[in-house]
Amino acid sequence: MTKKLVLVRHGQSEWNLANKFTGWVDVNLSQKGEEEAKEAGRKIKEAGIMFDHAHTSVLTRAIKTCNFALEYSGQMFVPVEKSWRLNERHYGALQGLNKAETAEKYGDEQVHIWRRSYDTLPPELSDEEAKKQKELPMFKHLPADVVPRAENLKVTLERVLPYYFDHIAPQLLDGETVLVAAHGNSLRALAKHLEKISDDDIMGLEIPTGQPLVYELDDELNVVKKYYL
Numbered sequence: 001m002t003k004k005l006v007l008v009r010h011g012q013s014e015w016n017l018a019n020k021f022t023g024w025v026d027v028n029l030s031q032k033g034e035e036e037a038k039e040a041g042r043k044i045k046e047a048g049i050m051f052d053h054a055h056t057s058v059l060t061r062a063i064k065t066c067n068f069a070l071e072y073s074g075q076m077f078v079p080v081e082k083s084w085r086l087n088e089r090h091y092g093a094l095q096g097l098n099k100a101e102t103a104e105k106y107g108d109e110q111v112h113i114w115r116r117s118y119d120t121l122p123p124e125l126s127d128e129e130a131k132k133q134k135e136l137p138m139f140k141h142l143p144a145d146v147v148p149r150a151e152n153l154k155v156t157l158e159r160v161l162p163y164y165f166d167h168i169a170p171q172l173l174d175g176e177t178v179l180v181a182a183h184g185n186s187l188r189a190l191a192k193h194l195e196k197i198s199d200d201d202i203m204g205l206e207i208p209t210g211q212p213l214v215y216e217l218d219d220e221l222n223v224v225k226k227y228y229l
């Protein structure tokens, strides 16, 4: 039996709009982002997709996108699980900086490497910033060892996959239809695994905001079909 997994990258955030590196900073959706998330819900409804479970990160922009997608597809009853493991990739000391200004300072090439290379880490948070981050209510229950100071896609993949294997895959294997509302890079990590994309080729994969991406999977969770609604 074909299994269905739908990924939705959160709608445009206030920092996507301001062109700032965001990562684990908990910014809100922009007006346009809310509209994108509602539209994702309408598209899901139109496609007749009904979910058994939904998963999102602990960051507001993804949670709101998940809620809007469920509300506008008429299925707010669906149980939602939240995990830090679905958070955006941590952008380290780049968080809060403007992407264009950073490219002027360090060069386009360096910024492209920080943004899209599989295994180059961006500069880390300072001790003081790391301490402040750890005190935030959404992270204070996490062991210090798992709160990053910076992540590349490789590290992101390594913390997303255990969640996929333990929480999402078992539901798919039970024949359930699952929604994951998360972030550009946590979803790129998941897509890399599902589509068996190489470390080099993953640099070229972009997932647009607010557009539901459907994977149809076989009994061993291999992708048989992939399409955007």
Ligand SMILES: O=C(O)[C@@H](CO)OP(=O)(O)O
Pocket (backbone or CB within 6 Å): 016, 020, 021, 022, 023, 088, 089, 091, 115, 184, 185
């Ligand atoms: O700033 C971020 O956290 C991400 C996603 O918006 O940016 P990038 O496109 O560089 O991965």
